[in-house]
Amino acid sequence: MAQANAQRGSSGAAEARTTTRIQRRNRRIILDAALEVFSAHGFRGATLDQIAAEAGLSKPNILYYFDGKEAIHRALLTDLLSTWLDPLRMLNPEGEPVAEIMGYMRRKLAMSREFPRESRLFANEILQGAPRIEAVIRTDLRALVDDTAALLRRWADQGRIAPVDPYHLIFSIWALTQHYADFEAQIRMIRGDDTDPTDGAEAFMDTLYTRLLAPR
Amino acid sequence: MAQANAQRGSSGAAEARTTTRIQRRNRRIILDAALEVFSAHGFRGATLDQIAAEAGLSKPNILYYFDGKEAIHRALLTDLLSTWLDPLRMLNPEGEPVAEIMGYMRRKLAMSREFPRESRLFANEILQGAPRIEAVIRTDLRALVDDTAALLRRWADQGRIAPVDPYHLIFSIWALTQHYADFEAQIRMIRGDDTDPTDGAEAFMDTLYTRLLAPR
DNA sequence: GTCTATACTCTGATAGAC
DNA sequence: GTCTATCAGAGTATAGAC
Numbered sequence: 001m002a003q004a005n006a007q008r009g010s011s012g013a014a015e016a017r018t019t020t021r022i023q024r025r026n027r028r029i030i031l032d033a034a035l036e037v038f039s040a041h042g043f044r045g046a047t048l049d050q051i052a053a054e055a056g057l058s059k060p061n062i063l064y065y066f067d068g069k070e071a072i073h074r075a076l077l078t079d080l081l082s083t084w085l086d087p088l089r090m091l092n093p094e095g096e097p098v099a100e101i102m103g104y105m106r107r108k109l110a111m112s113r114e115f116p117r118e119s120r121l122f123a124n125e126i127l128q129g130a131p132r133i134e135a136v137i138r139t140d141l142r143a144l145v146d147d148t149a150a151l152l153r154r155w156a157d158q159g160r161i162a163p164v165d166p167y168h169l170i171f172s173i174w175a176l177t178q179h180y181a182d183f184e185a186q187i188r189m190i191r192g193d194d195t196d197p198t199d200g201a202e203a204f205m206d207t208l209y210t211r212l213l214a215p216r
Numbered sequence: 217m218a219q220a221n222a223q224r225g226s227s228g229a230a231e232a233r234t235t236t237r238i239q240r241r242n243r244r245i246i247l248d249a250a251l252e253v254f255s256a257h258g259f260r261g262a263t264l265d266q267i268a269a270e271a272g273l274s275k276p277n278i279l280y281y282f283d284g285k286e287a288i289h290r291a292l293l294t295d296l297l298s299t300w301l302d303p304l305r306m307l308n309p310e311g312e313p314v315a316e317i318m319g320y321m322r323r324k325l326a327m328s329r330e331f332p333r334e335s336r337l338f339a340n341e342i343l344q345g346a347p348r349i350e351a352v353i354r355t356d357l358r359a360l361v362d363d364t365a366a367l368l369r370r371w372a373d374q375g376r377i378a379p380v381d382p383y384h385l386i387f388s389i390w391a392l393t394q395h396y397a398d399f400e401a402q403i404r405m406i407r408g409d410d411t412d413p414t415d416g417a418e419a420f421m422d423t424l425y426t427r428l429l430a431p432r
Numbered sequence: 433g434t435c436t437a438t439a440c441t442c443t444g445a446t447a448g449a450c
Numbered sequence: 451g452t453c454t455a456t457c458a459g460a461g462t463a464t465a466g467a468c
Contacts (some may be wrong), residue, residue: 022433041344045260047461061434063463114244118341127336127343128257129401137405143404167407168420175395176388183390189353190361191383204384211427264444277447277452324457 027065029054030080039117042124043073072123077125077133080118081140087111088144088170097155098213105173105205112181113198119181145170161213176205241279246271247295250288255336260346265431269293291340293349296334297356302358303327304386313371314429321389321421329414330395361386377429392421 031053037046048069051060066072073190086108092099112119132138145167152166180187187197220270222232241341249271253262264285303323307316328335360385368382396403397412403413 006436009242030410042258042261042340045258045344048463049461058435059462060436060464077225092452111435123343123398124258124400126402127339128292130405134405136403141402142406164423165370165416165420168416171395171399171403172392172420172424174399175391179387179391179395182339183342186342186357189346189350190358194342200381200384204381204388207380208388208428210425212424214427242451265442274453275444276446276454280451285444409450 006099026057026061026199030057030062030065030072031076035117036051038073039120040075042128044172072131073117076121080122081133081136082119084122085141085144088148091148091151093151097160098210101152101161101169101173102206103211105177105209106202108173109180109198109202109205112177116181116184119178123178126211127154148175159215162215164212166193176201176208229325239281242273245279246273246288247292251333251337253291254289254292255333255340256339290348294339296338297349297352299331300327300334300338301357301360304364307364307367309367313376314426317368317385317389318422318425319343320382321393321425322418324389324393325396325414325418325421328393332397332400335394339394339398347417375431378431380428392424399406 001011030051034046034051034053037050040046041050044070048059048062051072052062055062065211068073087104090107091104123132125133148170152161152169155161156163156166180201184197188195191197220385246267250262250267252270253266256262257266262285264278268278273277274345280286282291282357303320306323307320330391341347341349364386365382368385372379372382372405396417404411407413
């Protein structure tokens, strides 16, 4: 996870040395605690008390490191977004089409397994209409998706993958992979709490997309 | 949408006549307004003020019809759940397997298009760990899914559909169809606000599942 | 840097007139 | 049945001692 957090206060030219290891460490602890709470309860549902308890710090101390609840949330989303788009950026136009798409699907699924809290934080935000990341979605993400869609269309035109709507192909990968993180609670309740929700998911999706994409 | 709302207050034996058309109408108005607000902001994010404004009633008047914020939310979820499971119940064991599954997928997609707010209400609830509907999921939904999975496995054993994991097949249909309602904001921002998010979705999923399920 | 005490706002809920 | 006024509690944020 990235962590280029804007420094608070008046960080003039004089004292760059003041950013202690302790400071960095506490910021990380707070962000981790906040991720836990925000992803589980949403922005409004989360309280500073919960975050403070989870972090093992006092409430005012939390506010010493961040300029308020909103600022913590914003920092989390900023950190998240770049990480979230990385797998899509790794699509290689020169690679073998089906393998590239399968690789993307697997990376995305791995992220749902490794970072389920981040996935739920993102899901919460989109569900509420993406008020805090609308700008990034309309610019960065949209451009990235448009580029990828164009690449997929080219591959289809060249007969290297089956002709399918590239946007829905991308959306389907998002939907399937993120479902295992976002709806984990439901899956656990249906399959039993001891089973790993993503067990068998990769094999299933492998079959699904292999059959869909095979040129014919 | 169903609407068997438990009557409030001391509905003794005497006055059954008292449940006016106006009362029923106001309850419907309140539930509709609450659905709008809860689905957009989550349980904690929603306020009675917002619901009252949306309903065009005063806050105390809302509380005259329902015993609190929690009660309104509970009524919505109760109404929702039966409707939500209906499409799955309609799977016909005697029907043609592929057609039955495709029919289920289409009914589910139609629900996302017609009832996106209900879908988001449900998504919000699951995201937060399904605290208020855990019991129903562990019993009713789980049993329904287990039965359906058994049916799907039988069909696969008989060679009438390709052999795929029945649970992941069901989860994939949920994920794909609900994605268009739950992540509608993101899809609109990427494809342009004027496009219907589900445009082309049915055709895509038709191809996807036709190729996956074709016996080989 | 971190804590205790506290100010202030928001929000769910009730009282009571009409 | 519906409203205005108001209370009580929760929750964000600040003051100020240490």
